[in-house]
Amino acid sequence: LGSLNCVEWSLLPPATEEMVARAEQLKGRFHGDPSFEYECTEINAEDAERLFEGGKELMIKEESRLVATIEQIDRAVGIIPRGAFVKTPLGSVHENRNFEGLSLTEAKKLSSYFHFTEPVNLKDKTLLEKADLDPSTDFLDSLEHDIPPGSWTVQLEKGDTVVVLRSLLWLGLTFYHVPMTKQYGYVYFGTGEKNLDLPFML
Amino acid sequence: HGPYQPHEPGYGLYQPGYSPYDDQILDPKSRTLAIQNAKAFLLKSSTASGMNLYDHLANMLTKILDEQPTNAVDIIENISKDVKWAQFQKKMDTLRDEHEILPTFEAAEKRKALFLKANGEGDEELEEEVGETPLPNVMETAFYFEQAGIGLSKDESYHIFLALKKLISVQPVRTCRFWGKILGLEMNYIIAEVQYHEGEEEEETEDEEGIEEGGKGMGEVEDEYEKNEKEDEPPKSTYKPPPVIPKEENGTGANKYVYFVCNEPGKPWVKLPPVTPAQIVCARKIKKFFTGRLDAPVVSFPPFPGNEANYLRAQIARISAGTHISPIGFYQFAEEEGDEEEEGGGGRDTYEENPDFQPPSVAEMVDSLSTWVHHGQSILKQGRCVWFNPFQKSEEEEEEEEEEEKAEEPDELQQEIGPPLLTPLSEDEGIQNIPAWTAQSSTNLIPQYAVAVLQSNRWPGAYAFAAGKKFDNIYIGWGHKYSPENHAPALPPPVQAEYPSGPEITETRDPTLEEELAFRAAKEEALAAAEEEEDEEDDVEDDEEEEDD
Numbered sequence: 001l002g003s004l005n006c007v008e009w010s011l012l013p014p015a016t017e018e019m020v021a022r023a024e025q026l027k028g029r030f031h032g033d034p035s036f037e038y039e040c041t042e043i044n045a046e047d048a049e050r051l052f053e054g055g056k057e058l059m060i061k062e063e064s065r066l067v068a069t070i071e072q073i074d075r076a077v078g079i080i081p082r083g084a085f086v087k088t089p090l091g092s093v094h095e096n097r098n099f100e101g102l103s104l105t106e107a108k109k110l111s112s113y114f115h116f117t118e119p120v121n122l123k124d125k126t127l128l129e130k131a132d133l134d135p136s137t138d139f140l141d142s143l144e145h146d147i148p149p150g151s152w153t154v155q156l157e158k159g160d161t162v163v164v165l166r167s168l169l170w171l172g173l174t175f176y177h178v179p180m181t182k183q184y185g186y187v188y189f190g191t192g193e194k195n196l197d198l199p200f201m202l
Numbered sequence: 203h204g205p206y207q208p209h210e211p212g213y214g215l216y217q218p219g220y221s222p223y224d225d226q227i228l229d230p231k232s233r234t235l236a237i238q239n240a241k242a243f244l245l246k247s248s249t250a251s252g253m254n255l256y257d258h259l260a261n262m263l264t265k266i267l268d269e270q271p272t273n274a275v276d277i278i279e280n281i282s283k284d285v286k287w288a289q290f291q292k293k294m295d296t297l298r299d300e301h302e303i304l305p306t307f308e309a310a311e312k313r314k315a316l317f318l319k320a321n322g323e324g325d326e327e328l329e330e331e332v333g334e335t336p337l338p339n340v341m342e343t344a345f346y347f348e349q350a351g352i353g354l355s356k357d358e359s360y361h362i363f364l365a366l367k368k369l370i371s372v373q374p375v376r377t378c379r380f381w382g383k384i385l386g387l388e389m390n391y392i393i394a395e396v397q398y399h400e401g402e403e404e405e406e407t408e409d410e411e412g413i414e415e416g417g418k419g420m421g422e423v424e425d426e427y428e429k430n431e432k433e434d435e436p437p438k439s440t441y442k443p444p445p446v447i448p449k450e451e452n453g454t455g456a457n458k459y460v461y462f463v464c465n466e467p468g469k470p471w472v473k474l475p476p477v478t479p480a481q482i483v484c485a486r487k488i489k490k491f492f493t494g495r496l497d498a499p500v501v502s503f504p505p506f507p508g509n510e511a512n513y514l515r516a517q518i519a520r521i522s523a524g525t526h527i528s529p530i531g532f533y534q535f536a537e538e539e540g541d542e543e544e545e546g547g548g549g550r551d552t553y554e555e556n557p558d559f560q561p562p563s564v565a566e567m568v569d570s571l572s573t574w575v576h577h578g579q580s581i582l583k584q585g586r587c588v589w590f591n592p593f594q595k596s597e598e599e600e601e602e603e604e605e606e607e608k609a610e611e612p613d614e615l616q617q618e619i620g621p622p623l624l625t626p627l628s629e630d631e632g633i634q635n636i637p638a639w640t641a642q643s644s645t646n647l648i649p650q651y652a653v654a655v656l657q658s659n660r661w662p663g664a665y666a667f668a669a670g671k672k673f674d675n676i677y678i679g680w681g682h683k684y685s686p687e688n689h690a691p692a693l694p695p696p697v698q699a700e701y702p703s704g705p706e707i708t709e710t711r712d713p714t715l716e717e718e719l720a721f722r723a724a725k726e727e728a729l730a731a732a733e734e735e736e737d738e739e740d741d742v743e744d745d746e747e748e749e750d751d
Contacts, residue, residue: 150387153385153386153388155388155389155390166385168387168491171680191662191684197489200488200490201489201490201491201682202491
């Protein structure tokens with residue numbers, strides 16, 4: 001769902017892999033006009049031939065770029081606190097109604113937050129580590145092993161009542177959680193550009 | 203549905219005396235037996251927790267009857283859980299538990315100092331406030347920015363307000379402004395921009411001046427060494443570091459304002475050191491996150507001269523120079539004669555408020571960028587606002603120079619001129635095809651009370667608003683400039699030549715066999731030719747001798 005003025009909302013198309021791949025090559029700010037078309041000037045010769053053979057256009061609409069960016073952000077830095085979602089033995093994942101929030105000490109640690117996407121690193125853990133995990137709650141990648149290390153900042157605000165995590169890879173992504181309560185969430189306010197200079201900045 | 207089995211959920215509902223099978227138990231004896239059996243079962247302790255169901259149900263019902271919550275049936279599970287949890291609390295203990303200090307309490311203690319009125323000022327304070335107070339009305343500016351969707355929460359704004367009040371009661375300031383907030387990895391920075399009363403500034407330490415003079419002295423000594431160089435000594439370095447460009451005086455140019463930072467309102471304010479041009483030049487080449495600790499080192503290439511406090515100050519200077527704007531006409535140049543041509547044509551650098559300011563309407567301010575002007579002086583490439591000619595030497599040194607004209611026209615540096623003060627925003631260059639500023643009105647629905655808002659695209663996080671006669675600038679962000687290309691750190695310079703290579707020290711190639719033979723043949727010919735010449739000369743001398751006789 002997207003809108004330009006918070007009054008009229010329109011349904012955005014779901015993102016496809018191909019859209020994401022093409023949108024990654026675009027740089028620069030968004031224009032604010034969903035039907036604006038970008039030219040792909042950075043495709044090398046091989047890709048261009050492939051695309052021409054497929055009969056597809058070289059122009060990307062801003063709408064697709066928007067959708068692809070949202071998908072990328074969700075996939076890369078969409079996070080949830082540990083225990084908020086549980087996995088049943090049948091494999092389905094759903095919200096944990098008994099989730100009461102993290103404690104203050106837990107909330108300060110990066111390992112108590114997970115990426116809300118298909119886990120990539122779980123299988124690589126050693127058997128010792130796997131023995132400690134609880135399969136119903138620890139089925140996602142934790143933030144501890146994000147590359148580069150240090151790409152999240154953890155801060156306590158408002159007199160230690162709210163813990164705020166900010167992503168440095170997508171500048172503008174802010175996640176909040178009130179410890180010992182069920183409240184958590186993340187929002188993105190920003191220009192929609194990945195921060196590729198991150199390794200230089202740390 | 204037969205009598206409930208233990209594993210079925212309806213088990214606890216079975217109450218003696220109300221069973222649907224009452225009619226089956228006719229015998230009062232067996233009935234009491236059934237009741238006793240049931241009660242015994244309920245009293246059976248659980249192996250896991252040592253409690254029994256009978257007591258638990260009794261406690262729960264007692265609690266419900268005491269508290270009489272609404273909709274008890276809906277929250278019965280929570281009540282059950284709470285009763286179980288209460289088992290773990292010690293009731294009365296001879297040892298009093300130490301009252302656990304909640305972290306919120308600690309944080310509140312820190313902030314408490316802000317909320318206390320300063321002691322011992324009393325009446326004097328009231329008199330001061332009647333006049334002009336340098337304290338800015340942070341809440342009012344926060345309100346306007348909130349219309350635009352920018353800003354900090356009300357709590358935080360109020361804390362900052364009180365912290366600023368504390369700052370001006372401690373330092374002798376003339377004007378004070380909340381500059382903004384820079385986010386960091388561990389902690390954030392809250393920054394206040396301050397101008398001192400004239401004459402109240404602290405004196406500069408003389409360390410920096412000493413270093414400058416030392417540098418120039420070194421250059422001269424090295425020259426002498428080169429002249430006296432003998433061939434035995436190893437070659438001295440001919441490297442002369444580029445002349446150190448002095449920083450601008452406090453109160454002018456890039457150091458016009460003094461900045462104070464604190465990590466959180468309630469913590470003491472720390473003054474940032476004035477910025478030097480070298481720091482600004484280096485800060486343009488690097489891009490680093492702030493950690494939140496002012497003494498953290500900045501590890502980068504090219505190496506940054508200073509620690510995080512200096513880097514922060516340099517970024518603040520760049521942001522202020524690039525994004526501090528005001529509606530046109532608010533500030534005007536002071537009417538002083540002879541100010542137009544200052545040293546090197548730097549232009550005017552002072553302005554004052556225009557008492558006859560007529561604010562343009564909000565619609566005008568949003569539509570065209572020429573209704574806004576920069577009132578922050580832009581920083582030249584050199585790192586200063588007013589260009590400094592480093593090759594100007596004092597009169598004593600000029601005598602050593604062969605040509606006096608050389609000092610005025612340095613080979614490498616040309617005078618740098620930046621855009622003069624109070625240039626309108628329409629002159630700002632965009633980045634590729636994006637304009638440098640984006641203007642919006644805070645609301646399209648109520649134009650009478652709308653606020654014109656500008657956000658900078660070059661420094662994402664810098665905002666300015668104007669509403670009638672009020673305007674302000676603020677920065678909330680990470681402290682970095684926007685560039686569509688990725689940051690490419692400077693490459694290390696090429697390795698310097700160790701020594702000048704010339705024909706004297708270059709090894710010549712060994713001659714090949716043919717060359718040697720040719721050389722020998724040529725030598726023999728030369729010898730033969732020389733002998734012939736000697737014979738001829740002898741003949742000539744003999745002839746001469748004969749003639750003389």
